[in-house]
Amino acid sequence: DAGVIQSPRHEVTEMGQEVTLRCKPISGHNSLFWYRQTMMRGLELLIYFNNNVPIDDSGMPEDRFSAKMPNASFSTLKIQPSEPRDSAVYFCASSPDRSSYEQYFGPGTRLTVT
Amino acid sequence: DAKTTQPPSMDCAEGRAANLPCNHSTISGNEYVYWYRQIHSQGPQYIIHGLKNNETNEMASLIITEDRKSSTLILPHATLRDTAVYYCIVCGFGNEKLTFGTGTRLTIIP
Numbered sequence: 001d002a003g004v005i006q007s008p009r010h011e012v013t014e015m016g017q018e019v020t021l022r023c024k025p026i027s028g029h030n031s032l033f034w035y036r037q038t039m040m041r042g043l044e045l046l047i048y049f050n051n052n053v054p055i056d057d058s059g060m061p062e063d064r065f066s067a068k069m070p071n072a073s074f075s076t077l078k079i080q081p082s083e084p085r086d087s088a089v090y091f092c093a094s095s096p097d098r099s100s101y102e103q104y105f106g107p108g109t110r111l112t113v114t
Numbered sequence: 115d116a117k118t119t120q121p122p123s124m125d126c127a128e129g130r131a132a133n134l135p136c137n138h139s140t141i142s143g144n145e146y147v148y149w150y151r152q153i154h155s156q157g158p159q160y161i162i163h164g165l166k167n168n169e170t171n172e173m174a175s176l177i178i179t180e181d182r183k184s185s186t187l188i189l190p191h192a193t194l195r196d197t198a199v200y201y202c203i204v205c206g207f208g209n210e211k212l213t214f215g216t217g218t219r220l221t222i223i224p
Contacts, residue, residue, distance in 0.1 A: 004157075031210060043158070043201075043214035056211065091157050095210065101148065103212065105157025 004106035006092050012112045018080040021109045024073055025094030033103060034067055034077050035091040043091070049075065050097075082113045118202045123219040132189040134218050136202030139183040146207050147178060149187045150214070151198040158201065158214070161187065165207075197222045 005024040013019055025032045033048040047057040049069045057067070064083070069075040079086055089110050093103040119137040126132040138147065149161040162169055162176045164185070169176045175188040189196050201217040 033210070042216060043152075045211055045213070048210055050210075093157070101146070101163045101207065102160040103158075103210075105159065108155075108157055 004092055004094055004104055006090075006106040006109050008109060009107065010110050010112075012114065013082055014114055015083055016081045017113075018078065019082045019086075019111060019113075021077040021090050021092075021111070023075045023077070023092030023106060025075070025092070026104055027073065028096065029094035029104070030072075030097045031095045031100070031103075032069060032075050033093040033095075034075070035093065035105075036088045037091065037108075038088045046077070079111075082111075084113045087111055087113050118204055118215055120200075120202050120215065120218045122216065123221070125221050125223055126189075126192050127223050128194060129191055132192040132196065132220060132222070134187040134189075134200050134202075134220060135184065136187070137184045138202070138204045141182050141204050142206075144206050145204050147176065147182075147185050148203040148205070148212065149174070149176065150201045150203065150212075151196075152201070152217070153195075153198040161200075192220075192222045194222050194224065196220065 007022045031050050034046040035043055037043045046059045047067045048055055052069045067077045089108045091105050091108045093105040095103045146163050146165050148163040150158040152158045162174050164176045164178050178185045199217040199219050201214050203212050
């Protein structure tokens with residue numbers, strides 16, 4: 001299995017631009033998570049889906065952030081408009097189901113907003 | 115979810131056992147202890163989890179005290195590749211909201 005796939009691996013954009021991060025979970029996994037990691041705040045859960053339905057988005061920092069999961073094999077995290085404080089590494093993770101104890105993380109997308 | 119406390123950093127000699135402590139004094143009866151690690155520039159990786167019994171897998175052993183207020187992750191024969199940040203997390207089984215604290219930065223010394 002290829003594991004969780006994220007793209008792009010690196011993104012550099014200017015303030016005000018729209019940014020879209022992509023994630024392909026492991027085939028057969030029903031839960032998908034988006035995390036953000038910064039030096040100041042550590043690793044934070046932004047939102048998670050189960051069977052393509054958003055379950056908890058309380059970690060989404062503000063309305064500029066949105067996430068979708070149109071099908072079981074694809075999810076996006078969009079930031080519009082982006083700001084320098086959004087610079088971070090964004091991780092996507094998936095797990096087999098809601099009762100699973102293990103989350104499988106992707107390699108992350110390093111976002112830099114200038 | 116219960117809060118966890120870990121030392122910020124530890125060193126261990128290569129080939130020796132690395133023992134990483136975690137305090138979780140407010141853990142409730144239905145909460146599990148999970149351990150993940152994050153090697154530099156990679157996503158976190160699940161290691162092991164337990165409720166009250168000691169657990170062992172191919173990566174590590176987890177020792178949970180009888181009162182469940184603390185636990186120790188043991189890497190029996192540490193290698194340089196075990197250098198990473200190790201996170202101890204407490205949450206209910208089936209609760210997918212893992213809360214990562216600051217973890218312990220483990221450095222394996224050649």
